[in-house]
Amino acid sequence: MKDKDLDGMTFEDIARGIESMDIRGAAFIARAAALAIAKHVENFQGEGIDQFEDWVDKGKERLISTRPTAVSLENALRYVLKPGDDVESWKTSIEMRADEFIKRSHEAGKKIAEYGGKRIKDGDTVLTHCNSSLALGAVEYAFDQGKDVKVIATESRPKKQGYITVRYLAEKDIPVTLIVDSAVRYMIREVDQVYTGADTIASNGAVINKIGTSQIALCANEARVPFTVCAETYKFSQGTAFGELVTIEERDPSEIVDPADVRGVRIRNPVFDATPADYVDSIITEEGVIPPSSAYRILKEMFDY
Secondary structure, X not given: OOHHHHOOOXXXXXXXXXXXXXXXXXXXXXXXXXXXXXXXHHOOOOOHHHHHHHHHHHHHHHHHHHOOOOHHHHHHHHHHOOOOOOHHHXXXXXXXXXXXXXXXXXXXXXXXXXXXXXXXXXXOEEEEOOOOHHHHHHHHHHHHOOOOOEEEEEOOOOOOOHHHHHXXXXXXXXXXXXXXXXXXXXXXXXXXEEEEOOOEEOOOOOEEEEOOHHHXXXXXXXXXXXXXXXXXXXXXXXXXXXXXXXXXXXXXHHHOOOHHHHOOOOOOOEOEEEEOHHHOOEEEEOOEEEOHHHHXXXXXXHHOO
8 A cells, every 4th residue: 555545545444544554664654644634634523622622632542542552653643733723723734734744754765765775785685574665765775776785575474564575676676585584593694784664763772663573683683784773753752751661562363373273372463572772783764874872862852852
């Protein structure tokens, strides 16, 4: 699914799409949430600022409930939902700021692709996990600059987002190899760099991303392979600066196996894990390349505290 596919969808269509992971990827989720809340306010049929505020809150709560781990979604809504003095001015502000956020998100992606692509050397083999548009953007930028670059991509179970990654790269004629997640430690000897995306970055530089990311980071650290995260600044979590913990979402066990096939067995399906800052070499943002230790500075500049 792409941004243009969202235009014909209703607010609830988008909310369900995020919930079901038909709309996936932190940046895409953030843009979808911005568009959804703008559609939501268009449908307001009440009267007065109080009723409008209740309507906005209802839409905000519905969207946040779809993916509680995705701080990009929450930060997108925080950016868009600046209070207004009356219904019409507030509605106009939401619609304008939603459009502005979407444009800024696309611009950020282009900058990160450029910065990341410049750091990929000619002849490099890059390992990636899940389906990060930013990580792939960096690889594509390097390839378009004439660099000989190859990719090893994990399946990224249980949803197998890695299949999306390898199809995309193959269509771009970028050499790519698909492996099972558990083959990473074996294959790491052939890897020059690891590039992943992020769903959330905590104030201490820890990276919350697709389950399995932390194991890849451990393997990369052991093999002395640089581990790079590509993430827009709106994926940095303000709440973690004040002691909040990031919620690790667990999804339906049937995504892994039909419970009827393993009766009497408890099945757990965590979607994300946390990679400690110690195993992250750098984070590439639209503001530039930073060490994980600079995460708090980014948050301080973003939220002015």
